[in-house]
Amino acid sequence: MLEAQTADGAIPWFEGGPWDPWNHGECVMALFVGGEQAAARQGLEALAARQGRDGAWLGEYGNVLPMSDRMHLAREPAPAFRDTNFAAYCAVVVWHAFVITGEVALARRYWPMVREAIAFVVRLQHPTGDISWSEEAHGSDADDAVRAGCGSIYKSLECALRLADLVGEPQPAWAAAKARLGEALRARPERFDRSLDRSAFAMDWYYPVLGGAIGGAAAQARLDADWSRFVAPGLGCRCVHDQPWATVAESCELAITLVSVGRRQAAADLLAWQDAHRDAEGAYWMGWQFEEAILWPEERPSWTQAAAILAHDALFEWSPAARVLTQHL
Known part of the structure; x- marks a missing residue:
């Protein structure tokens, strides 16, 4: 992360790679946990400086970048959107x-x-509670809501409400928006994946639990229902259920989710499996393609390192903020 951080404090995926405010913010959090206060504070300044007048950020979608060769992502501009999940996450970071x-x-x-x-x-929430994935899509034929993104927004709204109370500016309209969003995630499945079925992605499975929208027995049941579909024993969490690719970031996020529902041993096992996916200096590779038995792609994104740090913090409680991601209002 420190190697990737630019002079203005921004933290792209890797040197010369895409930048978005969500993954940047995750890295800022990890830098704080790691005691890199100066770099973390510089990252906060960069986040604020890049915010648009409408409150959003233009965040690049690095996940749609092509491969430059069989093993590496292309170093070229990625499509950018005013993504609602990207925007909301600054509340968790602060x-x-x-x-x-x-x-x-x-x-x-x-x-x-x-x-x-x-x-x-x-502003981009529908009366049914779901929130459009981006300003560009809202009200258009491309309008849709994503379970993973809305699950993350639910957590962001919680942290925003905490901050509002801290600074003495309560926001009851945000609390109402959070309640509507939670109800949509729990009981309005027709409002999600209206244009594209994303149920094959692990993030859509665990994020409603990770964000706190689904808890208690329902959370346990949700995790149990698709555990064998997404978790490859001894390797980690598949990014996509029908692909032989276990990714470190998804595995670490799932570990945080498991800590939040009291499954600490399962979380510890997931994190231990990731040790096989590290380089000689200890950095984590993006993932493991287990049909070919290769690390793939040969990339070590900054946010992968951040996810690993935050997951270990959640499990071992290294920092005062260890429970930020695992305890919910």
Whole structure:
């Protein structure tokens, strides 16, 4: 992450790679956990500086980049959108930074960024509770809601509400938006994947639990229902259920999810399996293609390192913010 961070504090996926505010924010959180305070604070400044006047960010979709060869992602511009999940996540980042540092002044400094970002997101919520994946799609033929993104937004709204109370600016409309979104995630399946079925992706499986929208017995049942579909024993979590590719980031996020529902041993096992996917310096590769038995692609994204750090923090409670991602309102 430090090697990827640019002079203005931005943290792209890798040197010369795409940048988006969600993965950048995840890296800022991991830097705080790792004690890299200067770099983390610079990252917060970069996040605020790149915010648009509408409260959103233009975030690049690195996941749609082509391969430059069989083993590497292309270093070229990626499509960029005003993604609602990308925008909302700054609330988690700022709340996490406050819990780490205990600095109310830090929370107040970045509160305007969070306030404008959440206002942008809530504007794109439908009466049915679901939130459009981007401003560009809202109200168009491409309008749709994504379970993973909305599950993440649900957590972001929780952290935004915590910040609002901390700075003395309660936001009851956000609380109502969070309640509607949670109801949609739990009981309005027809509002998701209207244009594309994403049920093959692991993130759509575990994110409603990770974000806190689904808890208790329902969360346990959801994880059990598709466990064998997504988890390859001894390897990790498949990114896509029918592909022989276990990815470190999804495995780490699933581990955080497991900690949040009390399955600590299963989380520990998942994290231990990821040790096989590290380089000589300890950095994590993106994933393991287990039919060919190769690390693939040969990339070590900054956000993969961040996910691993945050997952270990959630399990072993290294930092004061260890429970930010695992405890919910």
